[in-house]
Amino acid sequence: MSVDMNSQASDSNEDDFGVNSEEDEDDDGGDDEDQGDIVDYYDGVAGDMEQQGADSFDPEEYQFTCLTYSEIQKVLCKEVNSIAAILKVLPAVAKLVLVHFHWQVSQILDRYKSNSSQLLSEAQVQPSSTCRSVPTPQSLQCGVCLQLVRRDALLALPCQHSFCKTCWEQHCTVLVKDGMGVGISCMAQDCSLQMPEDFVLPLLPGEELKDKYRRYLFRDYVESHFQLQLCPGADCPIVIQVQEPRARRVQCIRCNEVFCFKCRIMYHAPTDCPTIRRWLTKCADDSETANYISAHTKDCPKCNICIEKNGGCNHMQCSKCKHDFCWMCLGDWKTHGSEYYECSRYKENPDIVNQSQQAQAREALKKYLFYFERWENHNKSLQLEAQTYQRIQEKIQERVMNNLGTWIDWQYLQNAAKLLAKCRYTLQYTYPYAYYMESGPRKKLNVRCCGRSCCHNAYDFEYQQAQLEAEIENLSWKVERADTYERGSEGELSANDRGDLENQMHIAEQRRRTLLKDFHDT
Numbered sequence: 001m002s003v004d005m006n007s008q009a010s011d012s013n014e015d016d017f018g019v020n021s022e023e024d025e026d027d028d029g030g031d032d033e034d035q036g037d038i039v040d041y042y043d044g045v046a047g048d049m050e051q052q053g054a055d056s057f058d059p060e061e062y063q064f065t066c067l068t069y070s071e072i073q074k075v076l077c078k079e080v081n082s083i084a085a086i087l088k089v090l091p092a093v094a095k096l097v098l099v100h101f102h103w104q105v106s107q108i109l110d111r112y113k114s115n116s117s118q119l120l121s122e123a124q125v126q127p128s129s130t131c132r133s134v135p136t137p138q139s140l141q142c143g144v145c146l147q148l149v150r151r152d153a154l155l156a157l158p159c160q161h162s163f164c165k166t167c168w169e170q171h172c173t174v175l176v177k178d179g180m181g182v183g184i185s186c187m188a189q190d191c192s193l194q195m196p197e198d199f200v201l202p203l204l205p206g207e208e209l210k211d212k213y214r215r216y217l218f219r220d221y222v223e224s225h226f227q228l229q230l231c232p233g234a235d236c237p238i239v240i241q242v243q244e245p246r247a248r249r250v251q252c253i254r255c256n257e258v259f260c261f262k263c264r265i266m267y268h269a270p271t272d273c274p275t276i277r278r279w280l281t282k283c284a285d286d287s288e289t290a291n292y293i294s295a296h297t298k299d300c301p302k303c304n305i306c307i308e309k310n311g312g313c314n315h316m317q318c319s320k321c322k323h324d325f326c327w328m329c330l331g332d333w334k335t336h337g338s339e340y341y342e343c344s345r346y347k348e349n350p351d352i353v354n355q356s357q358q359a360q361a362r363e364a365l366k367k368y369l370f371y372f373e374r375w376e377n378h379n380k381s382l383q384l385e386a387q388t389y390q391r392i393q394e395k396i397q398e399r400v401m402n403n404l405g406t407w408i409d410w411q412y413l414q415n416a417a418k419l420l421a422k423c424r425y426t427l428q429y430t431y432p433y434a435y436y437m438e439s440g441p442r443k444k445l446n447v448r449c450c451g452r453s454c455c456h457n458a459y460d461f462e463y464q465q466a467q468l469e470a471e472i473e474n475l476s477w478k479v480e481r482a483d484t485y486e487r488g489s490e491g492e493l494s495a496n497d498r499g500d501l502e503n504q505m506h507i508a509e510q511r512r513r514t515l516l517k518d519f520h521d522t
């Protein structure tokens, strides 16, 4: 991986990638799939789960590469030059064709073979044969300002719509100042022929505007490319490259931003891209309604003492009466192993369609709040568990400093906390999916069923969700306890406790993968 962090600033002012430059193939690592050593709690966990047999395939695995500005230029340049050579057009024209077809080179080549002039007119770089204008050779008048000018002062694209240089300059200047890169077209009415960049550049006054134009072009080239995505991190110049564009998790090696490759917002499996957008918009619109939910304290359902939640785990134990209950539904924790389903699933009133409009609106709000509360609660748990992770790390540091074992000895604790975050994140993103999911066959997922009569509904998304939720809370409970034991005089967890924790990690991760498998297979 050849990410040169220092060259970023100067690179972005660098000359536009070669119109005629013959980029040699010293592509040093641009094609490597090496993602560098990403430091993030999401990573480094997968490896630990890898040796566990047939189930070990990670449905989230996705190959991507982080490229710098100059590396991307090389990639684009190569494609531009090869298309320019085959189509026998200038590189600047080839770029417009590539943008039009989202840089799908093989598609362009197929189209070119079957009908080359149709390809060029469809990409709006050549006038279509039907509407080719007939220029009046005698005309010395600019079509915009109507001034009479010398013939050699008139400029035209291949459509032969001639205008004076001043008018072209104004046209381009206004549009580039407006943020336009690709997409500047001929000034003639009803003519949408595209202006190649080497037609536009000499018309722009001043280096500053030329630089701006080059930056907008670069942005448009990357955004139109089906295999590329700009990192959404603040001021981050990294571009992510993939082979197969999909709604998968990618992470920038420069700014550590994690996002969905397809829609560039936070990663959101198992919810799909349109659904997560809908959900986030709804949450923003209804934020006031949902605000009252953010309670940090609840009363113990048994002794009514006020309990504050300061850990991520939703399995609560009352400090006074020792009653075990669920923070979300206040139900008895004992029933949660087998009936988590009842806690995470909203039970709709089957008769609601026959009731008044107000009753339906109330029901709709109730349903939304049910899912929002769970979504929000897992988000909070993630934050609280991040604090636990921090504490664990500090403690390991302290122990290693005092010669109580090495980092390797304690790493399993760190891994458990990392894995917990990974699982909880997936769980949080099951709720928008569940909210929009319609009852009926769409809820059924193609997941493996153990075949026993007990899991008649193992094909059900909500069943999978409940199973994952139960195992995550068990893991969270154990991670928080492991953290507490550490403080005791015993010093360390017994081998038994460690085995127990590692077993729980495995179970939770398997649940997560089972749930995600269907999402990623489609």
Ligand SMILES: [Zn+2]
Pocket (backbone or CB within 6 Å): 142, 143, 144, 145, 146, 147, 163, 164, 165, 166, 167, 168
């Ligand atoms: Zn003019």
Ligand SMILES: [Zn+2]
Pocket (backbone or CB within 6 Å): 157, 159, 160, 161, 186, 187, 188, 191, 192, 193
């Ligand atoms: Zn034209």
Ligand SMILES: [Zn+2]
Pocket (backbone or CB within 6 Å): 231, 232, 233, 236, 237, 238, 252, 253, 254, 255, 256, 257
């Ligand atoms: Zn970035």
Ligand SMILES: [Zn+2]
Pocket (backbone or CB within 6 Å): 247, 260, 261, 262, 263, 264, 265, 268, 272, 273
């Ligand atoms: Zn997405």
Ligand SMILES: [Zn+2]
Pocket (backbone or CB within 6 Å): 300, 301, 302, 303, 304, 305, 318, 319, 320, 321, 322, 323
């Ligand atoms: Zn109590």
Ligand SMILES: [Zn+2]
Pocket (backbone or CB within 6 Å): 326, 327, 328, 329, 330, 331, 336, 343, 344
């Ligand atoms: Zn519950």
